[in-house]
Amino acid sequence: xxxLLSVQGIxxxxxxxxxxxxxxxxxxxxxxxxxxxxxxxxxxxxxGCMAGHLTPDAGKVVFDTxxxxxxxxLTMSEPERRMLxxxxxxxxxQHARDGLRMGVSAGGNVGExxxxxxxxxxxxxxxxxxxxxxxxxxxxxxxxxxxTTFSGGMQQRLQIARNLVTGPRLVFMDExxxxxxxxxxxxxxxxxxxxxxxxxxxxxxxxxxxxxxxLLADRLMVMKSGRVVEAGLTDQVLDDPQHxxxxxxxxxxxxx
Amino acid sequence: MTDQAYNxxxxxxxxxxxxxxxxxxxxxxxGYQVPFASREMPMPYGWGxxxxxxxxxxLTPDDRFKVIDQGADDTTNAVSIRSFFQRTAGVATTTATxxxxxxxxxxxxxxEPLTExxxxxxxxxxxxxxxxxxxxxxxxxxxxxxxxxxxxxxxxYEDISRHGHIATSYAYPVKVEGRYVMDPSPIPKFDxxxxxxxxxxxxxxxxxxxxxxxxxxxxxxISLDFEDHPFEPSKADHPCGMCAATDSYLDELIVDDxxxxxxxxxxxxxxxxxxxxxxxGKDNGGKGAA
Numbered sequence: 001x002x003x004l005l006s007v008q009g010i011x012x013x014x015x016x017x018x019x020x021x022x023x024x025x026x027x028x029x030x031x032x033x034x035x036x037x038x039x040x041x042x043x044x045x046x047x048g049c050m051a052g053h054l055t056p057d058a059g060k061v062v063f064d065t066x067x068x069x070x071x072x073x074l075t076m077s078e079p080e081r082r083m084l085x086x087x088x089x090x091x092x093x094q095h096a097r098d099g100l101r102m103g104v105s106a107g108g109n110v111g112e113x114x115x116x117x118x119x120x121x122x123x124x125x126x127x128x129x130x131x132x133x134x135x136x137x138x139x140x141x142x143x144x145x146x147x148t149t150f151s152g153g154m155q156q157r158l159q160i161a162r163n164l165v166t167g168p169r170l171v172f173m174d175e176x177x178x179x180x181x182x183x184x185x186x187x188x189x190x191x192x193x194x195x196x197x198x199x200x201x202x203x204x205x206x207x208x209x210x211x212x213x214x215l216l217a218d219r220l221m222v223m224k225s226g227r228v229v230e231a232g233l234t235d236q237v238l239d240d241p242q243h244x245x246x247x248x249x250x251x252x253x254x255x256x
Numbered sequence: 257m258t259d260q261a262y263n264x265x266x267x268x269x270x271x272x273x274x275x276x277x278x279x280x281x282x283x284x285x286x287g288y289q290v291p292f293a294s295r296e297m298p299m300p301y302g303w304g305x306x307x308x309x310x311x312x313x314x315l316t317p318d319d320r321f322k323v324i325d326q327g328a329d330d331t332t333n334a335v336s337i338r339s340f341f342q343r344t345a346g347v348a349t350t351t352a353t354x355x356x357x358x359x360x361x362x363x364x365x366x367x368e369p370l371t372e373x374x375x376x377x378x379x380x381x382x383x384x385x386x387x388x389x390x391x392x393x394x395x396x397x398x399x400x401x402x403x404x405x406x407x408x409x410x411x412x413y414e415d416i417s418r419h420g421h422i423a424t425s426y427a428y429p430v431k432v433e434g435r436y437v438m439d440p441s442p443i444p445k446f447d448x449x450x451x452x453x454x455x456x457x458x459x460x461x462x463x464x465x466x467x468x469x470x471x472x473x474x475x476x477x478i479s480l481d482f483e484d485h486p487f488e489p490s491k492a493d494h495p496c497g498m499c500a501a502t503d504s505y506l507d508e509l510i511v512d513d514x515x516x517x518x519x520x521x522x523x524x525x526x527x528x529x530x531x532x533x534x535x536x537g538k539d540n541g542g543k544g545a546a
Contacts, residue, residue, distance in 0.1 A: 078402065079402045079403075082402060082404065086406075101389075101410070104389075104410055104414055105414060105417055105418075107413070107417055108410050108413050108414050108417065111410065111413055112406060112407065112410050113406070115406040115407075115409040115410060115413065116404065116406025116407070117406070120409070120482055120483050121482060121483045121484055122413065122416055122482040122483075122484050122485050123484050125413065126413075126417070143417070144417050144418065
């Protein structure tokens with residue numbers, strides 16, 4: 001089977017300082033990869049490099065495109081990459097405000113990607129927007145409200161709806177549950193898990209919350225100082241960490 | 257002013273040359289916003305500094321110049337720009353659309369169809385149609401170059417979701433020759449259909465924003481819309497009170513303190529020509545029929 005995403009030797013330096021160094025992994029269709037590590041370990045840098053927000057100094061990000069098969073997205077032309085960014089890819093930001101248009105209604109936010117790929121029928125766009133609001137448990141009568149009137153958890157769910165409406169195959173998530181209280185986190189995780197399973201999505205999730213990866217991720221990479229120190233099946237890594245840092249990370253979680 | 261300091265049509269020749277280059281580039285790429293080094297003009301920004309510079313660059317001593325402001329030849333802005341070029345260029349002026357070779361306009365297209373050989377110069381406050389949705393210039397430029405115009409429809413979507421129809425009634429975005437999305441300046445959307453396939457050259461100047469763009473004659477210009485909410489040019493549903501015209505764009509005037517109002521053509525030249533031809537509206541002693 002061809003991997004959906006094949007990351008090969010990604011290195012990004014900020015001057016002399018290492019952002020992330022020599023990271024490689026394959027992600028297969030339907031698989032969810034978790035990336036954990038402490039602040040400053042290079043998780044977000046790596047995610048940015050993969051999603052095309054940052055330009056890595058070395059390495060390849062090969063994506064299995066629908067039309068042309070596996071291609072290195074870093075050598076693609078910018079229009080192609082941006083097209084990918086609004087069709088097959090999705091990016092969920094940690095802060096919903098970064099991923100939403102706060103001055104535009106919820107329906108407009110969800111519809112934007114549809115309109116960006118050429119949808120020109122108002123009724124259809126609106127129906128799809130309402131359908132997606134329902135799937136992320138937002139009432140249909142909030143469709144014309146602006147995200148500024150939404151709670152943090154609703155904003156995050158709206159951001160997810162906005163990203164998934166075009167049926168992407170790969171979702172990048174940067175701390176999707178960061179900044180939400182635990183009960184809202186739990187609902188969001190439950191929702192995400194359902195969506196990922198139902199749509200057969202592949203996802204790369206960056207987080208420092210081990211509970212998130214335990215629930216969502218099939219495989220796990222542990223990063224420290226820009227390098228991957230341990231990788232494997234999620235349960236394996238979490239239940240039997242080998243590297244000293246992974247052990248520290250797992251033992252740092254409070255047991256209630 | 258000494259003789260050496262004087263130059264035809266106020267601007268020096270090097271500046272006009274620079275502006276003409278921008279105009280030619282704009283004509284070569286219809287709808288594309290060409291940056292230019294806008295000069296300080298002896299008038300405040302927002303009063304048509306862009307239009308005045310474009311007019312100065314295209315005027316020749318043989319031209320006949322007309323200025324309209326919201327369709328009217330007799331408002332402050334129109335009168336002062338007209339007299340500015342009378343003084344600095346000595347060109348002939350007119351209020352008759354048909355006789356003019358260069359027409360500078362603020363927010364209207366004349367009712368009378370323009371012909372080949374005429375130039376229509378628009379004053380543009382904000383040339384970027386995506387500006388209110390995307391504040392970053394770097395990003396809007398990228399969107400234009402990559403033809404990413406989905407955001408423009410988000411604006412129209414918001415209109416429909418809030419008002420039940422596309423409520424944008426002026427500065428209605430258009431797509432030029434299937435490529436660039438362009439702000440037609442704040443003309444009423446009633447005028448949008450006239451933009452396309454026009455015989456005259458249309459030039460757009462934004463002084464403060466330092467952009468020039470253009471539509472060469474007979475360019476394809478499409479107003480953006482949705483399949484189920486098609487574009488509709490709109491006007492007040494009345495005949496003109498002065499000349500009884502039913503096909504012209506109307507201004508609404510409040511005439512007393514009791515809520516009395518009348519509708520009158522915004523294009524003064526068109527209205528006066530019709531009155532001279534014997535068309536009398538109901539507020540002008542007539543019966544209201546054309």
